[in-house]
Amino acid sequence: MGLLENFYKNIGIDLGTANTLLYLQDRGIVVQEPTLVAFNNRTGQILAVGEEAKKMLDRTPAHITIVKPLMNGVISDFETTQEIIKHFLHKIKNQSFWSRYRTALVAIPTNLTEVERKSVEDVTVAAGAGKVFLVEEPIATAIGARLPVEEATTNMIINIGGGTTEISIISVGGAVISKSLKVAGQKFNDDIVKFIRDEFKLLIGEPTAEELKINIGSAIGIEEKLEMPVRGRDMATGLPREILVKNTHIRAAIHRSLKSIVDEAKSLIESAPPELVGDMLKRGIYVSGGGSLLRGLDRFIEKEVTVKTMVVDDPLTSVARGLGIILEDMPKYNSILSNQQRPRQVNL
Numbered sequence: 579m580g581l582l583e584n585f586y587k588n589i590g591i592d593l594g595t596a597n598t599l600l601y602l603q604d605r606g607i608v609v610q611e612p613t614l615v616a617f618n619n620r621t622g623q624i625l626a627v628g629e630e631a632k633k634m635l636d637r638t639p640a641h642i643t644i645v646k647p648l649m650n651g652v653i654s655d656f657e658t659t660q661e662i663i664k665h666f667l668h669k670i671k672n673q674s675f676w677s678r679y680r681t682a683l684v685a686i687p688t689n690l691t692e693v694e695r696k697s698v699e700d701v702t703v704a705a706g707a708g709k710v711f712l713v714e715e716p717i718a719t720a721i722g723a724r725l726p727v728e729e730a731t732t733n734m735i736i737n738i739g740g741g742t743t744e745i746s747i748i749s750v751g752g753a754v755i756s757k758s759l760k761v762a763g764q765k766f767n768d769d770i771v772k773f774i775r776d777e778f779k780l781l782i783g784e785p786t787a788e789e790l791k792i793n794i795g796s797a798i799g800i801e802e803k804l805e806m807p808v809r810g811r812d813m814a815t816g817l818p819r820e821i822l823v824k825n826t827h828i829r830a831a832i833h834r835s836l837k838s839i840v841d842e843a844k845s846l847i848e849s850a851p852p853e854l855v856g857d858m859l860k861r862g863i864y865v866s867g868g869g870s871l872l873r874g875l876d877r878f879i880e881k882e883v884t885v886k887t888m889v890v891d892d893p894l895t896s897v898a899r900g901l902g903i904i905l906e907d908m909p910k911y912n913s914i915l916s917n918q919q920r921p922r923q924v925n926l
């Protein structure tokens with residue numbers, strides 16, 4: 579192996595609405611941090627990125643603004659996104675020499691327009707990558723979950739992220755049909771804030787809602803008795819007040835959103851070509867993304883859609899691991915990479 583091979587390494591980027599992951603060839607996942615930037619709004623200077631910026635979320639002084647540069651999986655703030663990628667690439671520089679000529683694989687939602695795809699490419703090149711390949715997220719997820727994507731099988735993947743849920747039926751290396759909805763982790767948090775406000779006349783922040791969701795939330799009734807005290811601001815008096823929130827409250831709060839996800843899954847199955855559906859029903863549904871960690875979500879989907887449903891292993895990293903598997907063996911996945919060059923989205 580020549581010396582240069584150690585210098586020119588490929589990199590995989592999963593740029594999510596909630597979390598950004600970087601996979602470095604021969605190393606594995608080297609970055610897994612929130613997609614956040616803290617700015618000093620007096621000077622415009624970046625103060626912190628990722629995990630460090632998140633720490634500032636709770637007690638932000640007036641001159642600091644926290645920016646989420648992606649909305650529902652789409653880059654809404656080009657410059658900030660570029661700064662994030664640059665920052666993380668710089669951070670891992672000690673582990674390898676990032677060069678302009680290295681290839682970057684970037685995971686993207688299936689429903690991006692040509693212009694949005696171009697902007698992902700541009701932002702990655704501007705941050706220092708040489709060549710960029712875009713890989714559709716459900717494909718990366720399937721490869722990360724070691725589903726047999728090269729064989730003539732059909733799989734349904736439901737990826738529930740922070741900003742979007744993407745429901746896809748993929749077969750032989752390309753997304754055949756997919757549907758994307760803006761109901762995912764953040765919407766569940768919003769649902770919880772609203773429920774606590776309406777039911778308890780108490781105002782809580784999104785971070786508290788997220789804690790409730792993760793600590794005591796579930797999609798279906800569970801035997802475990804889960805509850806959590808939270809403090810918020812009483813809407814009538816304006817004073818702090820503490821309440822005890824139960825699992826049943828969270829379930830009620832997010833039920834409608836969960837229902838909308840399974841309804842979309844059902845309608846996608848109904849509109850899919852019958853020859854794909856038969857195989858897919860046999861293989862079952864795979865759920866991925868951070869949202870799939872919600873207790874009982876697999877059983878909820880299974881019951882509603884009446885198809886066997888499984889959560890992939892380590893669902894927060896499956897996209898990044900999929901990119902990793904591809905970039906460690908690019909020739910093998912050549913057809914997938916060239917497929918990704920043109921949009922294969924079928925709008926239903």
Ligand SMILES: Nc1ncnc2c1ncn2[C@@H]1O[C@H](COP(=O)(O)OP(=O)(O)OP(=O)(O)O)[C@@H](O)[C@H]1O
Pocket residue numbers: 593594595596597598650651738739740741742743762763764788791792866867868869870871872873893894
């Ligand atoms: N244990 C858990 N239970 C429920 N939800 C969880 C859990 N852990 C993380 N989440 C949620 O998962 C979401 C983040 O998931 P993920 O990292 O897959 O999203 P993303 O890829 O950044 O977003 P997107 O794919 O929409 O761009 C957050 O909304 C978070 O609240």
Ligand SMILES: [Mg+2]
Pocket residue numbers: 593594595739740867897
């Ligand atoms: Mg994602």
